[in-house]
Amino acid sequence: MKIAVDAMGGDFAPKAIVEGVMLAKQKHPEIEFQLYGKEDAIREFITDEKNITIIHTDEKINSDDEPVKAIRRKKTASMVLAAQAVKEGKADAIFSAGNTGALLAAGLFIVGRIKKVERPGLMSTLPVLGEGPGFDMLDLGANAENKPEHLHQYAILGSFYAKHVRKITNPRVGLLNNGTEETKGSELTKEAYKLLNAEESINFVGNVEARDLLDGVADVVVTDGFTGNAVLKTIEGTALGLMTLLKGSITDAGTKGKLGALMLKDTLYSLKDKLDYSSHGGAVLFGLKAPVIKTHGSTGPEAVATTIDQIATMLDTNVVGQLVQFFETEDHQ
Incomplete structure (x- = not known):
């Protein structure tokens, strides 16, 4: 090696x-x-x-x-x-x-x-809030625009990675959309849905919404590069904001707050680690x-x-x- x-x-x-x-x-x-x-x-x-x-x-x-x-x-x-x-x-x-x-x-x-x-995608493994191995998401910004065929290939690529590298049996593949119904979304997602639904090599579970990603709704999430990059930065910014708010609340609470934080130190560090997607490794240009x-x-x-x-x-x-x-x-x- x-x-x-x-x-x-x-x-x-x-x-x-x-x-x-x-x-x-x-x-x-x-x-x-x-x-x-x-x-x-x-x-x-x-x-x-x-x-x-x-x-x-x-x-x-x-x-x-x-x-x-x-x-x-x-x-x-x-x-x-x-x-x-x-x-x-x-x-x-x-x-x-x-x-x-x-x-x-x-x-x-x-x-x-x-x-x-046709278009390699940038993929990262992102954390979920509960128990679970996290989820792979692509494209996270390698391409500003995509065709349905590209999303179809991302599903295959992501499923391969989840199965062989992260050892997830029969990984669930979701298409990021603004609703779970088959008829929802743009022309891009509607056409991509048809391709993914017909692809026998993957376990396609349908459309998934952004609000459900951190609940582990899918093992692989597919989207275009522009949307994926925006979602990634939103998750990252929200995690950093929550930690800043938490730290500020502890500081403002005075001695009692600091004593409470000391007692919860291990729990707080665990939360920080869970929200840090870099702990899952780097982004792969797959x-x-x-x-x-x-x-x-x-x-x-x-x-x-x-x-x-x-x-x-x-x-x-x-x-x-x-x-x-x-x-x-x-x-x-």
Whole structure:
């Protein structure tokens, strides 16, 4: 197993990225890590050089760079070199906490799409409020506009991931809509509904509403990229807002409130962890010839290690290889 890591991507790179790799090495001694970036800066945080290779470059893609131009012009950027390693078979997957648009462009233009997959989708595993493994949702913003055929493919992609990586037997696939009735929605969702309902390879449970997502109404939720990105940011913003309100209420309550918070400290931390979708791993640009994984720019070492767990599972289960076989042997154009 070889993972190409963009060590210079993210708000706290390379420190958070390299420290996360060091954590992951303890659990995954079988993985070889290729760290792309400024060697001196990377080496400062390496505590064990076994299975670590540093590929030096001074060039990196910044958060405010225009994605496609950056990929084409910055040929020796850490992200570009990591993606090139995957394309050339020198690495099995690429991981970055850097510029999301640039990583999407690198995935599409360098790593490449699986044959017959028209629009790879950005997918994350999001938490549910009660007991349960969470749900996979795509597209979360790789595409601003989609056709019904794209949503049809997202359902297949998401179902494959839930089944093979998250080990959910017969995952329930829902189509995000403004009502549960078959006749509800836009022309896009109405046509997508017909395609999903006729697809025998998935367990389609019909339309689902946004208000029910965190109740675990489906294991895979399919939508267009614009809507998915808006829903993701709404969930993230609501979670952050709730924690801020809770913290403010405790502070305003004076000594009694602080004593109560101290007694509930473990419960409050558990709630925070449950609302943090980064604890489930990174976002996958799914539908490409190899795993391309993006984690939040402000991610810390623990989240990096969790994302590496996720990549290891994807490689162990050969989920991408199974997808390639599925789309090459079935008519899913």
